[in-house]
Amino acid sequence: MIVxxxxxxxxxxxxxxxxxxxxxxxxxxxxxxxxxxxxxLPMQYLLYIDRLVHGNLxxxxxxxxxxxxxxxxxxxxxALLVGIAYVLAILIxxxxxxxxxxKRNKPLDHGFTVFAFIGYSMPMFWLAMLLIVxxxxxxxxxxxxxxxxxxxxxxxxxxxxVLVLPIATLTIVTVAQFSRFxxxxxxxxxxxxxIRTAKAKGLSQRQLVMRHLLRNSLLPxxxxxxxxxxxxxxxxxxxxxxxxxxxMGWLFWQAASTHDYPVLMGFTIVVAVATVVGNLxxxxxxxxxxxxxxxxxx
Amino acid sequence: xxxxxxxxxxxxxxxxxTVTSTLPTEDPSSAAGPRNRRAALRELxxxxxxxxxxxxIVLMVLFSFVGPLVYHTNQVTTNLTQVNLPPSGKFPxxxxxxxxxxxxxxxxxxxxxxxxxxxxAVIAAGIGTLWGAVSAFAxxxxxxxxxxxxxxxxxIPTVLLVLLxxxxxxxxxxxxxxxxxxxxxxxxARVVRGEVLVLRTLDYVSASxxxxxxPVRIVLRHVVRNVIGIVAVQATFEVANAILxxxxxxxxxxxxxxxxxxxxxxxxTGLNYIFDGYWWQIYPAGLCIVLTVxxxxxxGDATRDALDVxxxxx
Numbered sequence: 001m002i003v004x005x006x007x008x009x010x011x012x013x014x015x016x017x018x019x020x021x022x023x024x025x026x027x028x029x030x031x032x033x034x035x036x037x038x039x040x041l042p043m044q045y046l047l048y049i050d051r052l053v054h055g056n057l058x059x060x061x062x063x064x065x066x067x068x069x070x071x072x073x074x075x076x077x078x079a080l081l082v083g084i085a086y087v088l089a090i091l092i093x094x095x096x097x098x099x100x101x102x103k104r105n106k107p108l109d110h111g112f113t114v115f116a117f118i119g120y121s122m123p124m125f126w127l128a129m130l131l132i133v134x135x136x137x138x139x140x141x142x143x144x145x146x147x148x149x150x151x152x153x154x155x156x157x158x159x160x161x162v163l164v165l166p167i168a169t170l171t172i173v174t175v176a177q178f179s180r181f182x183x184x185x186x187x188x189x190x191x192x193x194x195i196r197t198a199k200a201k202g203l204s205q206r207q208l209v210m211r212h213l214l215r216n217s218l219l220p221x222x223x224x225x226x227x228x229x230x231x232x233x234x235x236x237x238x239x240x241x242x243x244x245x246x247x248m249g250w251l252f253w254q255a256a257s258t259h260d261y262p263v264l265m266g267f268t269i270v271v272a273v274a275t276v277v278g279n280l281x282x283x284x285x286x287x288x289x290x291x292x293x294x295x296x297x298x
Numbered sequence: 299x300x301x302x303x304x305x306x307x308x309x310x311x312x313x314x315x316t317v318t319s320t321l322p323t324e325d326p327s328s329a330a331g332p333r334n335r336r337a338a339l340r341e342l343x344x345x346x347x348x349x350x351x352x353x354x355i356v357l358m359v360l361f362s363f364v365g366p367l368v369y370h371t372n373q374v375t376t377n378l379t380q381v382n383l384p385p386s387g388k389f390p391x392x393x394x395x396x397x398x399x400x401x402x403x404x405x406x407x408x409x410x411x412x413x414x415x416x417x418x419a420v421i422a423a424g425i426g427t428l429w430g431a432v433s434a435f436a437x438x439x440x441x442x443x444x445x446x447x448x449x450x451x452x453x454i455p456t457v458l459l460v461l462l463x464x465x466x467x468x469x470x471x472x473x474x475x476x477x478x479x480x481x482x483x484x485x486x487a488r489v490v491r492g493e494v495l496v497l498r499t500l501d502y503v504s505a506s507x508x509x510x511x512x513p514v515r516i517v518l519r520h521v522v523r524n525v526i527g528i529v530a531v532q533a534t535f536e537v538a539n540a541i542l543x544x545x546x547x548x549x550x551x552x553x554x555x556x557x558x559x560x561x562x563x564x565x566x567t568g569l570n571y572i573f574d575g576y577w578w579q580i581y582p583a584g585l586c587i588v589l590t591v592x593x594x595x596x597x598g599d600a601t602r603d604a605l606d607v608x609x610x611x612x
Contacts, residue, residue, distance in 0.1 A: 117595065132572060
C-alpha cells in the first residue's frame with residue numbers, strides 16, 4: 001500500500017493529462033487546487049487514505065465516473081470469469097495430478113508433464129490467439145471477441161458462448177500450474193508410512209486414494225489457491241485484453257494506456273484486498289481439512 | 299510468474315522454480331569446495347533435460363546474434379511492394395505487414411528478447427541478493443519492514459505491477475530492462491534471506507566472526523559464495539519470466555516502440571491478421587518464445603537438481 005502511495009505520485013501530473021499540453025499555467029493551478037494536488041505529497045496520501053477508509057476510491061477524469069462505480073460495474077464480470085476458471089482448473093488439476101502421481105514415470109505422467117511445462121512457458125495471449133484461430137477463424141464455433149455481448153453479467157448469461165474461449169485460456173494455464181503441485185503433493189504422500197499401513201490392512205486402491213491420499217494431498221493445493229490469486233488476476237488482464245472482454249482487467253489496461261491513475265490505484269487496492277481475503281480463506285479451509293492445525297485463540 | 303507473468307507464483311513454492319537449500323555445513327572454500335562444484339557440474343551434464351535446455355539456449359543465441367551475419371535481410375526500411383507474402387524461396391518464412399522478412403525479423407527480435415531477459419534477471423538477482431542478505435543480517439525492525447515490503451509486492455499481480463511501472467517510464471529497451479528487473483527480485487530476496495538466516499548460525503561463520511573478521515568480509519567470503527548457486531538458479535527462471543513478461547507488455551501496447559522489436563511485438567502485429575490466415579506471422583515468433591522459455595526453465599530445474607544434495611541421493 002505504502003509503495004503504491006508513493007508510486008501514485010511519481011509520474012506526470014494529472015492536470016496535464018486532463019487539460020491537455022496546451023493548458024495555461026493558471027488553469028493547471030486552479031485544477032490542482034480544486035483537487036488537492038497542490039498540497040504536500042504526504043498530505044495528499046493521507047487524504048487519499050482518509051477517503052479510502054470512507055469507501056471513496058477516487059474519481060476517474062478520463063471516464064468521468066467515480067472509480068467505485070466503474071469497479072462496481074466491471075468487477076462482477078471479472079469475478080465471473082476468474083471464478084469459473086478457478087473452479088474448472090481445480091476440478092481438472094486434482095484428478096490429473098493424482099493420476100500422474102499414481103502412474104509416476106509412465107507415459108501418462110510424462111505426457112501431462114510436457115503439457116504442463118509448455119503450458120506455463122507459453123505467453124498467455126499466444127495461447128488465446130491459437131484458440132481463436134482454431135475455434136473462431138477455422139471452425140466458426142465460438143466468437144473471438146466478447147465486446148458488447150459482455151456489457152453486463154446479465155448480457156453474458158444471455159450469450160454464454162463469449163465466455164468459453166477466455167475461460168478456456170485461463171483454465172489451461174492454471175491447470176498447468178496446479179496439476180504440478182498436486183502431483184508433487186501426492187507423490188510425497190505416497191511415500192508416507194500411513195499409506196503403506198492402509199495398503200497392508202487391505203484397502204482397495206479406490207478407498208486408499210479417496211480416503212487417504214486425496215485429503216492429505218489437498219493441503220498444499222489449498223494454500224496454492226489462496227496464493228495464486230495474483231497470478232490468475234495477471235492472467236485475467238491479458239485474457240480480457242485479447243478477447244475484448246470489458247471487465248476489470250480490461251479497464252485496468254485502458255487506464256494504464258491513458259495514465260488514469262485513480263483507476264489504477266483503485267484496481268490495485270481491490271486486488272490486494274482480494275489476495276489477503278483469499279489467503280485468509282485458504283487458512284480457514286486448511287484448518288477444516290487438517291484437524292492437527294488449530295489456530296490459538298489468544 | 300511469473301508468468302507469466304503467470305509463473306510468478308509457481309516460483310516460490312514447489313516445481314518448477316523451487317529453490318531448496320543447498321547450504322553445505324562445512325566451509326566450501328576449504329578443500330571440499332571445488333570437488334563439490336565439479337560434482338555438481340558433472341551432475342548437470344548428465345541431466346538430459348538440462349542439456350537439451352542448454353542446447354536450445356545456445357542455438358537461440360546463435361540464431362539471434364550470428365544468424366543476421368549469415369542471413370542478410372533488410373530490417374531497416376519498409377518495402378510496401380512485398381507485404382504479407384507467404385513463405386517462398388526468397389522469403390523462407392514470408393514477410394510481415396510492412397515488408398520485413400519474417401525469418402530475419404525473428405533474429406533481430408530474438409536479440410532484444412534475450413538481452414532484456416538476461417539483463418533483467420541479472421538486475422533482479424543483484425537487488426534480490428542484496429535485499430535478502432541485508433534484511434537477514436540487520437534483523438529486528440529493519441528485517442520486518444523489508445520483508446513486509448516483499449509481502450506487499452507478492453500480493454500484487456506481476457502483470458499489474460509491470461503495467462503500472464510501464465506507464466511511468468518512457469518505453470525503450472533500457473527502461474524495459476529496469477522495469478522487469480524491478481518486478482523480478484522478490485522471490486530471490488526471500489530465498490536469499492532464508493539462506494542467510496541459516497548461514498549466520500553455522501560454525502564456520504561464527505568462527506570467522508570470533509576470529510575478528512569484519513562483517514563485510516564475512517559477507518563476501520562466506521555468504522555470497524554460498525548463496526550464489528541458488529541465486530543463479532532463480533535467475534535462470536527469472537530470464538524465462540522476463541521474456542514472457544516482455545512479450546505480454548508488447549502485446550498490451552506498452553513495450554518498447556518501433557524500431558525496437560521483440561518476439562512478443564511480432565506476435566502482436568500478427569494478431570491483426572489472424573483472420574487472414576497469415577500463419578507465418580503467428581506461429582514462428584510464438585514458437586521461439588515457447589522454446590526459449592522452456593529451455594531456461596529446463597536448465598534452471600537441472601541446475602537446481604544438480605546443486606541439491608538431498609535429491610542426488612535418489
